[in-house]
Amino acid sequence: MNQKLNNINEMKCQFLDENATYDFLKFLKGRSKVFAPHRKGEASYIYDEVSDVKDVVLQYPRTIQPLKKYFLPPRETLLSFNIDENNFTESEINVEPRIFFGIHAYEMEGVMRLDYTFEQGQPESNYLTRREQSTFIGISYEPDEYHFSKSLGIDIDSVDGFSLYFKKTDNGYYVYEIDAAGQQLMKEFGKGKRVDIPVTKEEPEFTNKIKYHYNRLPQIFEHVYDSKVWEEVAERCVGCGTCNLLCPTCYCFDVRDEVEINATEGKRERFWDGCMLNPFAEVAGNENFREKLSSRTRHRLYRKFKYITNKSGELHCVGCGRCSKYCPADISITKIINNLIDDYADRQQKQVI
């Protein structure tokens, strides 16, 4: 269900040059908290709350952490307790309106995959409350050697989920009004120059690609459970769990009680956890149902391309490339998938002979 820019006939478009774009950020900041990409160190980027709009980076390849930290915090208090009184108090989640500016299409898709996770079955109020009152403003980007979202059906200009979309042009941005909230923002800002919807140029090429169409992937995954590829990946994987933590659609967690030094008060907290970490599938008595790295890698990939997909119909990888870029063992998710495709094709070939 990708809404693409050139499919939208009724959408309005304005032009903002770069200075006006920063003015727009100031305008947003006057309305509510704004979160946007900032530089972190020499060559990295993170989402952070905007304090000075000049620090906002408009063009960047990707942030280290995905947006999920704002809706599913890395560490979150579920309740506070008092051991002596043996009771607890509920934790309040107060959310104010938040605007997320400068978001790439794959990132928005990642948030929508998380929405599915926390809405389906037993809808979880912690996530869903944090997710309310969020406005997303998208921006175009130049794919690098790690992005492969196009191979998963997510174009640079996929605008689902955004209220506004900023498309880079020579000396500024074409700003598309995607929904009523976006339209209202542009109206109140009032400094945009109304333009006819420009003919969209060809999107830049993604160099990182999956060999098969994304709609074939769930079928491929029906045949590669016992592939040799899992062992090959496991030979290099160190089981650090970075890929889990940086994945915009990974949401698994652990819950622990943290007791204060007075040994009376404490908090029940949930932490991000990861299926790549060794103790993840342990039960009492130290039985571990996914002891081998190969089975943990397989589980991670199956969760992205098969298990949840069976239920939701959507792939739960969005092609951001974070797991590959930040893997300390230089393991590439696109290489894994392409190797699985080769292995599958090889075996099909042999069956024919």
Next chain:
Amino acid sequence: MENVVYEKKDLYYPVMSDILSVETLTAMEKRFQIAMPENQPLNHKPGQFVEVSLFGFGEAPISICSSPTRSPNFELTVRATGRLTDKMHMLEAGSRLGIRGPFGHGFDVDVFKGKDVLFVAGGIGLAPLKSLIDYTLDKREDFNKVKIIYGTKNPAEILFPKAIEEWRQKDDVEFDMTVDRADKSWKGNVGVITTIIPPLQLDVENTVVAVCGPPVMYRFVLMALKAKRIPDDNIYISLERRMKCGVGKCGHCQINDVYVCQDGPVFHYPHVKSLEEAI
């Protein structure tokens, strides 16, 4: 997210409940009788579990070992095997603990009705099965023959000696058990549980089997049942995983594409066969 069509739920708050009694069963296991506030029934199905919550120690999934026919209170049999369960063993009648649940998919009792029922329990696996055994015995006329077989490591680890004695006495229950290692006092069978499966007289097409035991047991029990020509379709098994949240979110109990806390812990065996990581 503006069109809210779901009801958001506070999923993680326990209900503070009272321990009515604590009974020492073995050196490792105790049985707790628990009452929800105002004696509200737990409304569970045999085979379901709850999350027990002790502040400072966290939560642990524990199978309910009593039958809903014996509500409003319910029972948990707990082996001391970690921080939370060790602490739980120090609690006495009158203490309070937190309960979330019941969770999961229990035994579908309608499938067992009108059939011969065979229970196969290994070790602490007798505790979850006891919820269904007691249900069956309380509604005895709904079921045909009832057979219970139970295996444990040694005589000192026998979980419910009083209940077992009652089952032995009953004319309408067949009970047999074995221990892996005997002591001087033991006069019964010696050997693993699969050794007492071959002598069973079973109307195989008309027998429904409920199996629960330690992870290592399933493969061998299922082989022995197959050798008896029991159709896979007649077998239900209860699996153990670390169900951390109980509501299908945290990911810890996942076996391939199923969450044990949602689709299990009780599974129809043909379903389990399609799950590579299950047993």
